[in-house]
Amino acid sequence: xxxxxxxxxxxxxxxxxxxxxxxxxxxxxxxxxxxxxxxxxxxxxxxxxxxxxxxxxxxxxxxxxxxxxxxxxxxxxxxxxxxxxxxxxxxxxxxxxxxxxxxxxxxxxxxxxxxxxxxxxxxxxxxxxxxxxxxxxxxxxxxxxxxxxxxxxxxxxxxxxxxxxxxxxxxxxxxxxxxxxxxxxxxxxxxxxxxxxxxxxxxxxxxxxxxxxxxxxxxxxxxxxxxxxxxxxxxxxxxxxxxxxxxxxxxxxxxxxxxxxxxxxxxxxxxxxxxxxxxxxxxxxxxxxxxxxxxxxx
Ligand code: F3S
Numbered sequence: 001x002x003x004x005x006x007x008x009x010x011x012x013x014x015x016x017x018x019x020x021x022x023x024x025x026x027x028x029x030x031x032x033x034x035x036x037x038x039x040x041x042x043x044x045x046x047x048x049x050x051x052x053x054x055x056x057x058x059x060x061x062x063x064x065x066x067x068x069x070x071x072x073x074x075x076x077x078x079x080x081x082x083x084x085x086x087x088x089x090x091x092x093x094x095x096x097x098x099x100x101x102x103x104x105x106x107x108x109x110x111x112x113x114x115x116x117x118x119x120x121x122x123x124x125x126x127x128x129x130x131x132x133x134x135x136x137x138x139x140x141x142x143x144x145x146x147x148x149x150x151x152x153x154x155x156x157x158x159x160x161x162x163x164x165x166x167x168x169x170x171x172x173x174x175x176x177x178x179x180x181x182x183x184x185x186x187x188x189x190x191x192x193x194x195x196x197x198x199x200x201x202x203x204x205x206x207x208x209x210x211x212x213x214x215x216x217x218x219x220x221x222x223x224x225x226x227x228x229x230x231x232x233x234x235x236x237x238x239x240x241x242x243x244x245x246x247x248x249x250x251x252x253x254x255x256x257x258x259x260x261x262x263x264x265x266x267x268x269x270x271x272x273x274x275x276x277x278x279x280x281x282x283x284x285x286x287x288x289x290x291x292x293x294x295x296x297x298x
Pocket of ligand 1: 012013014015070093094095096168169206207208209277
């Protein structure tokens with residue numbers, strides 16, 4: 001039995017940085033609080049909670065040290081934390097920060113904001129919080145249909161400039177397809193001569209998800225089964241799973257070593273291992289060691 005590991009797997013830059021910041025703060029005096037999951041990986045969350053990270057439901061707290069996760073948060077929540085004398089430890093990923101800054105700057109310069117992404121995802125919710133929740137969110141084709149009305153309604157207002165941004169983990173093809181549709185609808189509402197200065201498109205996708213997908217597909221073509229490690233509730237793990245599944249003979253999605261115990265891996269000659277951007281290396285190593293131990297046990 002041979003094991004192949006994907007070239008690109010596990011923690012992306014932003015998640016690693018957020019975990020490093022968290023550990024560093026936990027080594028100092030005082031409690032550290034977080035709203036929501038730091039990352040979408042239960043194993044890592046359990047570990048960080050076991051060394052002191054405390055969960056809160058909302059930001060209506062005072063005089064505490066509060067961590068902002070890599071997905072970022074809204075401006076009003078940061079303002080509330082500061083007003084209530086909390087110490088803010090910002091672990092927002094630099095790629096997410098770029099997205100939030102683009103939104104904030106253009107919103108303050110009288111642009112309408114169009115965000116392509118999952119309207120329930122924390123990053124999209126945080127992004128919308130930098131334009132006072134006025135963003136038009138495109139999550140599906142249905143939203144594209146509503147965009148004509150949105151353009152036409154705004155035509156009667158003074159605010160006729162737009163920017164388009166995307167969730168950092170959006171699929172590139174989806175971004176191209178939706179931005180083409182947005183341009184078409186814009187031209188229909190405003191005329192083609194108006195488009196260049198008044199519809200600005202920013203590709204705010206980060207490369208981490210794409211790299212893991214490409215590497216996972218390459219791996220899938222070389223092995224008999226792919227073991228994909230990642231949180232069951234993680235959207236980037238789901239995207240990785242869907243892309244690899246189309247190219248793999250077999251695939252299993254697991255979160256931790258114990259999820260593999262009932263699977264007979266010995267029937268496969270070559271086993272591939274990959275992991276999403278929110279999966280820590282200690283979880284990956286534990287699973288790889290387990291697979292190797294099956295071989296030794298023969
Ligand atoms: Fe940042 Fe991209 Fe990871 S936005 S958190 S490096 S998936």
